[in-house]
């Protein structure tokens with residue numbers, strides 16, 4: 338996809354008291370429409386394209402200002418690719434992404450760079466995403482320098498101190514290197530780096546998956562505090578439904594490159610309408626011993642995304658498969674109250 342030059346202006350640089358750019362557009366903050374990403378597979382004598390991986394196959398959703406949309410699914414379902422395509426760290430094959438009324442997928446390089454201030458990412462492995470040769474001050478300072486957010490060295494240092502305190506670290510930590518920190522502290526540095534440019538949306542790509550359970554809760558609490566303080570929106574990607582339940586307003590469940598169900602967190606956990614969501618939920622421990630949920634064990638592995646099954650992608654593993662499921666792909670049907678599910682059982 339080659340975006341036409343100068344079709345999109347960078348967002349206006351008005352700053353609200355929280356530090357981030359003021360709202361420009363009355364609709365959803367983020368709108369993803371029919372996003373597709375196919376990775377070509379090359380081979381043969383001349384290295385031509387011989388096949389493709391269907392990483393994302395027509396994903397659509399919105400995220401409102403101040404909202405958290407959780408995205409869950411097994412490894413390889415396309416959730417991280419979705420996050421990266423939204424930020425254009427990976428170029429989508431088709432579909433559009435709109436942020437505050439501007440089409441991100443049509444932005445030229447200059448507009449994309451300006452927009453990157455408003456859309457940030459936190460990665461799963463904080464160690465791999467932090468340059469081991471840079472001090473914390475350089476890591477956070479780099480983000481400030483790229484967007485010219487400090488007019489002097491003193492001002493940059495003041496901002497770095499403020500950011501470290503905001504994420505629960507000590508100002509003295511700025512002189513240290515990433516290897517001197519624990520996993521949880523490194524994730525806090527990653528969060529401080531993302532916050533440095535006062536974003537409005539943060540793609541949290543499995544931000545707690547690599548951390549111990551007790552540390553996971555601390556980082557999630559921090560993200561919630563920051564959301565309230567700075568009115569942030571999150572796209573919170575995780576493979577575990579129990580992680581996203583607490584933090585998400587709504588949850589989208591992905592399977593083999595498609596969203597199979599999307600609903601408010603409460604509705605999805607109490608009244609799932611897709612057999613795959615039911616199976617995922619059945620594996621989530623329930624704190625109340627009086628409540629019992631029958632464990633649904635899915636047979637087989639996630640099918641190969643190079644040749645996904647025809648019809649409903651889930652049919653080879655679904656306990657309710659009908660003849661129709663093998664032929665006809667179910668559409669994501671509106672079930673009311675912003676609850677959508679893609680299953681013929683809902684017809």
Ligand code: SF4
Nearest residue numbers: 649652655662680681
């Ligand atoms: Fe199962 Fe059919 Fe529903 Fe797919 S459409 S989830 S195979 S019942």
